[in-house]
Amino acid sequence: MNLLEVKNLSVQYGSGQGGVLAVDGVDLSVGVGEFVGLAGESGCGKTTLAMAIPNLLPKYASITTGTIEFEGQDLSNKSESELNEVRWRDISVIFQGALNALNPVATIGNQIAEPILIHEPGTSHDAAITRAKELLEAVGISASRSSSYSHEFSGGMRQRVMIAMALACRPKLVIADEPITALDVMTQAQILELLRSLSETFNLSMLLISHDLSVLAETCDRVQIMYAGKVAEVGTADDVFGEQNSAHPYTQRLLKSYPNIHQERKFIDGIPGYPPDLSKSHAGCRFAERCTVSVEKCFTDEPELAVISELHRSACHLVGGSK
Amino acid sequence: MTTNSNDFELREAPETQLSILGKIWQDRMGRIGLLMTVSVFTISIIGPMIWPFDPAAVGADASSILQPPNSQNWLGTDELGRDVFSQFLQGSRVSLLVGVTATIIATVIGAGIGISSGYFMGRLDTVLMAITDFFLVVPSLPLMIAMGSIFGQNLTVIILIIGVLSWPRNARIIRSQTLSLRERKFVPRAKSLGATDLRIIRKHMIPHVLPLVVANTILVVAGAILAEATLAFIGLGDPDRISWGSMLHFAFASGAIGRGAWWYFMPPGLGILAIVLAFTLLGHSFDRINNPRLRDAA
Incomplete structure (x- = not known):
C-alpha cells in the first residue's frame, strides 16, 4: 500500500463564478521511501496540490472533490484539530521561500524545538533543545549554533534549518515546496544530497516540488508533470525525462x-x-x-x-x- | 561536505555586545536623560530618609512662616511654616509613583488591545479601534477632571484615571506593527506547525513589538507625571499626599507667587520640568536606537 494516495482531488480558490479551479481531478501517490517530483510552470497547481495534503491551504481555498488517503485514513474531511495530530508528526512541510520563514528575533534552536514542544506536549524545554541540536548536527550545522539568530546564517544554512525543523517530529512524509529556489547551484547540490541522505537515515518519503527539471530528474524516483491544474504526464524519472521516452x-x-x-x-x-x-x-x-x-x-x-x-x-x- | 561547520563559528560582533543601556549611554541625549532619571529616582528614594524635617510639621510661631532659604531650611518654609525642601523630596515620590504605575496600566491596556486588534483583525479589530479612536479624540484633561471629581481624590483613583486615559496612542502604534508582523512568513509557518494563536502572540509577536512598547512607555511616563501635576495643581490631587502639583497648588492659593516667595513655587516647578525632560530624552533616545531611520536625523 502506498503511504499517500490522492485520488481525483480538486481544489478551488474562491467560489461560484469567479472561482478558480487550481487543481482539477488530480491523482498522486507516494510510496514508502519514495521520492516523487512535482513539476510544471508557475500557476499550474503544484503548490496548491501539495498544500492540500496536510490542508494548509489559505482560507479562501477549498477542496471540492476527491480523497487524500494517508496510511489508509482520509485527510480531506478531517477537522483542524485532527489534522494537527497528523501535521509534523506524519507529514511535515519545507516551505517555499524558506529563507524568510524564520523569526529574526528567536534563536534557531528555539525555532527547531517549536514543533517538538507543540506536538509532543510532555517534552521539557531542555529536552526539546537537545533534540534541536541533534537535528542541527544531522543537517550539517554545528550544535553550538543553536543559540544563534537567523541573520547570522547564510541562505544555505537557513534552508538546512528549515529542513531540520521539518524533521523535528520524525515525520513519514516531507513535502518540500521549492526547497532549493534562490540558492546558488553549489548549495542546491548540497541541499539535494542532504535530503537524499536524510531520507535514508530517517526513512522518509518526499514530495519534491520544483520547476527545475534537472533537479527532479536527478533526485526523484517518479515525476509528475502538471499543466493547468491537471496531470499531463506521470512516470519514473527515466520514463518522463528519458530522451525518447517522454510521451x-x-x-x-x-x-x-x-x-x-x-x-x-x-x-x-x-x-x-x-x-x-x-x-x-x-x-x-x-x-x-x-x-x-x-x-x-x-x-x-x-x-x-x-x-x-x-x-x-x-x-x-x-x-x-x-x- | 557535512561538518566543517566549525568554520561558521560565531565571531564577536562588537555592535551587538553593547547592552541597551550601553547604547543609550553612547547617545548624548540618552546619556543626559539617563543621568537625570537616575538622580531623580535616587533623590526621591533616599532624600526623605535622610532629610531631618517632617514635611507636615507646622511652624511654631508666625516668624517661621514663608521664610526664605536659610542654613536650616534650605528651601525656606511655606505659609504654614513647613519645610519646603522636605516637601519637595516627599513630593517627588508621588510624581514617580503615579508616573510609573499609571504607565504600566496604560502599557498593558495599550499593548493588549493593539496586539489582539492587529493580530485577529476582522470584527474585533473594528470594535477595538472604534473604542481606541474614541479615547484618542476625547480631550483628556476635562475628562480627567470630571472623573477625578466623580471618583474622589485619592492616589489610587488618580493613577487609574491617568492610566486608563493614556493607552490609545500605544494601542494604535502597536496595532500597526502587529498588522505588518502577522504577514511575515514565520507566522503562517508557526501556524502550520500547529501553534495556537496564544503561542504565536507570545513567542513571535511580543518579542517583536517589545522595543516599540518600551520606547513608548518611557514617553508615557512623562505624560503621566504631567497629568498628575495638572490634576493636583487644580486641586484634584490626593489631599493626604504632598506632590509637586499640590505644592504648586498651595503656593498659588496662599499667594506665594504674589509675595515673591520663589523658594516655594520654583522647586516643584523645576522638579516637574526636570523629570519630564529626563523621561522624554530617554524615550527619544531609546526610540532612536530601535529605529535606525531616526539615527542620523539628529
Whole structure:
C-alpha cells in the first residue's frame, strides 16, 4: 500500500463564478521511501496540490472533490484539530521561500524545538533543545549554533534549518515546496544530497516540488508533470525525462526549453503562449492551443491519462493509441 | 561536505555586545536623560530618609512662616511654616509613583488591545479601534477632571484615571506593527506547525513589538507625571499626599507667587520640568536606537 494516495482531488480558490479551479481531478501517490517530483510552470497547481495534503491551504481555498488517503485514513474531511495530530508528526512541510520563514528575533534552536514542544506536549524545554541540536548536527550545522539568530546564517544554512525543523517530529512524509529556489547551484547540490541522505537515515518519503527539471530528474524516483491544474504526464524519472521516452508534447517542449550540455550550442526553444485561464471551463486538452502537434480532436475532447507502460501515464490523444 | 561547520563559528560582533543601556549611554541625549532619571529616582528614594524635617510639621510661631532659604531650611518654609525642601523630596515620590504605575496600566491596556486588534483583525479589530479612536479624540484633561471629581481624590483613583486615559496612542502604534508582523512568513509557518494563536502572540509577536512598547512607555511616563501635576495643581490631587502639583497648588492659593516667595513655587516647578525632560530624552533616545531611520536625523 502506498503511504499517500490522492485520488481525483480538486481544489478551488474562491467560489461560484469567479472561482478558480487550481487543481482539477488530480491523482498522486507516494510510496514508502519514495521520492516523487512535482513539476510544471508557475500557476499550474503544484503548490496548491501539495498544500492540500496536510490542508494548509489559505482560507479562501477549498477542496471540492476527491480523497487524500494517508496510511489508509482520509485527510480531506478531517477537522483542524485532527489534522494537527497528523501535521509534523506524519507529514511535515519545507516551505517555499524558506529563507524568510524564520523569526529574526528567536534563536534557531528555539525555532527547531517549536514543533517538538507543540506536538509532543510532555517534552521539557531542555529536552526539546537537545533534540534541536541533534537535528542541527544531522543537517550539517554545528550544535553550538543553536543559540544563534537567523541573520547570522547564510541562505544555505537557513534552508538546512528549515529542513531540520521539518524533521523535528520524525515525520513519514516531507513535502518540500521549492526547497532549493534562490540558492546558488553549489548549495542546491548540497541541499539535494542532504535530503537524499536524510531520507535514508530517517526513512522518509518526499514530495519534491520544483520547476527545475534537472533537479527532479536527478533526485526523484517518479515525476509528475502538471499543466493547468491537471496531470499531463506521470512516470519514473527515466520514463518522463528519458530522451525518447517522454510521451506528452508538453513535457517534450519543457525539456526542449532547457539547454543540453551534450548538444551543440543553439538557442533554446521556449513554449510560446501562456497557460489557460483556470477561472473559465475548458473543452478539450488544455495544452492544445500551445501544442505544435495538436489535431482537431484536441480542441474538443479532453484526453484521459493513458497507460503507456507499467508506471508511465500520459494525458494526450496522440500517444497511447485508442483514446 | 557535512561538518566543517566549525568554520561558521560565531565571531564577536562588537555592535551587538553593547547592552541597551550601553547604547543609550553612547547617545548624548540618552546619556543626559539617563543621568537625570537616575538622580531623580535616587533623590526621591533616599532624600526623605535622610532629610531631618517632617514635611507636615507646622511652624511654631508666625516668624517661621514663608521664610526664605536659610542654613536650616534650605528651601525656606511655606505659609504654614513647613519645610519646603522636605516637601519637595516627599513630593517627588508621588510624581514617580503615579508616573510609573499609571504607565504600566496604560502599557498593558495599550499593548493588549493593539496586539489582539492587529493580530485577529476582522470584527474585533473594528470594535477595538472604534473604542481606541474614541479615547484618542476625547480631550483628556476635562475628562480627567470630571472623573477625578466623580471618583474622589485619592492616589489610587488618580493613577487609574491617568492610566486608563493614556493607552490609545500605544494601542494604535502597536496595532500597526502587529498588522505588518502577522504577514511575515514565520507566522503562517508557526501556524502550520500547529501553534495556537496564544503561542504565536507570545513567542513571535511580543518579542517583536517589545522595543516599540518600551520606547513608548518611557514617553508615557512623562505624560503621566504631567497629568498628575495638572490634576493636583487644580486641586484634584490626593489631599493626604504632598506632590509637586499640590505644592504648586498651595503656593498659588496662599499667594506665594504674589509675595515673591520663589523658594516655594520654583522647586516643584523645576522638579516637574526636570523629570519630564529626563523621561522624554530617554524615550527619544531609546526610540532612536530601535529605529535606525531616526539615527542620523539628529
